Amino acid sequence: MNALPSVDEPVVPPTAKEKRTLLMAQARAALAKVFEVPNLTYVQRLAHAKTINQSLAKLEYQDGAAQLSCRPLTNKDFFAMLELFSGYGLATGFYTNATLLAPDKVDRIIRMGIQQVNISIDGATAATFEAIRHHANFDVVVRNARHLVARRRELGAPTPRLQIAMVLMRENLHELPDLVRLAADLGADSVYTMFVSDLVPDQMCEREPTRANATLREARRVAAELKIRLQCPDYLPEHATAEAAAARETVVPAMPASGCLCSHPWQQFVVWNDGNVSPCCRIRDDVDGEKFGSIHDAEPEQLWNSPGFVRLRERLAARNPPHACQVCPIRTVAMH
Ligand SMILES: C[S@@+](CC[C@H](N)C(=O)[O-])C[C@H]1O[C@@H](n2cnc3c(N)ncnc32)[C@H](O)[C@@H]1O
Numbered sequence: 330m331n332a333l334p335s336v337d338e339p340v341v342p343p344t345a346k347e348k349r350t351l352l353m354a355q356a357r358a359a360l361a362k363v364f365e366v367p368n369l370t371y372v373q374r375l376a377h378a379k380t381i382n383q384s385l386a387k388l389e390y391q392d393g394a395a396q397l398s399c400r401p402l403t404n405k406d407f408f409a410m411l412e413l414f415s416g417y418g419l420a421t422g423f424y425t426n427a428t429l430l431a432p433d434k435v436d437r438i439i440r441m442g443i444q445q446v447n448i449s450i451d452g453a454t455a456a457t458f459e460a461i462r463h464h465a466n467f468d469v470v471v472r473n474a475r476h477l478v479a480r481r482r483e484l485g486a487p488t489p490r491l492q493i494a495m496v497l498m499r500e501n502l503h504e505l506p507d508l509v510r511l512a513a514d515l516g517a518d519s520v521y522t523m524f525v526s527d528l529v530p531d532q533m534c535e536r537e538p539t540r541a542n543a544t545l546r547e548a549r550r551v552a553a554e555l556k557i558r559l560q561c562p563d564y565l566p567e568h569a570t571a572e573a574a575a576a577r578e579t580v581v582p583a584m585p586a587s588g589c590l591c592s593h594p595w596q597q598f599v600v601w602n603d604g605n606v607s608p609c610c611r612i613r614d615d616v617d618g619e620k621f622g623s624i625h626d627a628e629p630e631q632l633w634n635s636p637g638f639v640r641l642r643e644r645l646a647a648r649n650p651p652h653a654c655q656v657c658p659i660r661t662v663a664m665h
Pocket residue numbers: 424425426447448449494495496523524525526527528529610
């Protein structure tokens with residue numbers, strides 16, 4: 330039997346759909362490999378990935394695809410970003426809701442040498458947690474957190490440390506001691522809590538300072554008993570009222586005896602999902618119009634002294650904090 334087409338058979342040109350299918354397959358393969366191509370800088374790879382991704386997005390749109398391989402670039406870059414920063418020898422960590430922190434990603438995170446994974450769990454029960462984090466599933470998050478610790482132990486790896494982060498609000502405050510118990514049970518290394526910001530005024534703990542302080546005291550007691558590190562905000566002034574909470578907007582914090590108003594701009598930077606950097610999650614793009622910059626445009630060491638970082642450090646050192654720092658609930662003066 331002859332497998333070759335007969336010379337008499339007409340050659341049928343591929344249809345537009347067939348051409349598109351071929352191009353999509355090529356684009357998907359190229360996208361999967363773009364971060365393995367040697368001798369390219371990270372920024373070059375990113376530019377390359379972006380171009381391919383844009384073409385793929387267009388093809389998938391023309392094809393009417395419902396399941397997409399193209400990605401918002403940020404998601405596609407997540408591991409590459411982690412690799413970039415850990416590759417620089419920087420202590421790298423990230424915050425996650427852990428919904429997608431499935432076992433297949435965990436080994437990669439452990440092997441990459443990521444120092445700390447912060448998993449946000451804003452409640453110690455499924456009911457509270459799921460009322461706050463819509464569409465999240467408490468059991469999935471807890472299972473993923475447990476797996477991270479188990480796998481780290483199996484591999485004998487010292488990191489990543491697991492920190493459970495809880496944003497304290499009136500709705501979940503009463504569950505903080507149980508959250509500390511849950512974190513200890515998960516094998517977490519620490520618990521980090523902060524008061525919800527004034528973006529959610531009704532939920533601010535400043536509206537119930539006595540209850541908030543009693544809960545913080547109890548949580549500290551539980552943490553000491555279970556020997557788990559707990560980082561809590563300071564106790565609230567108990568005379569605070571709803572009006573006082575609102576007045577926090579105008580309060581300039583007392584300066585520490587030595588050092589600058591906040592240590593964050595001296596010791597870390599946050600990378601946002603669009604590649605922009607900033608010193609913390611309370612300040613986004615710039616200070617006085619001076620930009621912090623983006624990993625798409627500059628290498629980390631340049632960003633570290635970008636005009637935005639320099640301006641912010643100058644203002645904090647001169648005891649002239651920008652508004653965001655004056656009302657910041659996560660400000661810290663301790664270098665760690
Ligand atoms: C950039 S955010 C979120 C990152 C990630 N998607 C997550 O869920 O953890 C980092 C931390 O800030 C907390 N956070 C979010 N909104 C907040 C608010 N209004 N006040 C205080 N903390 C907040 C989150 O819960 C999380 O622990």
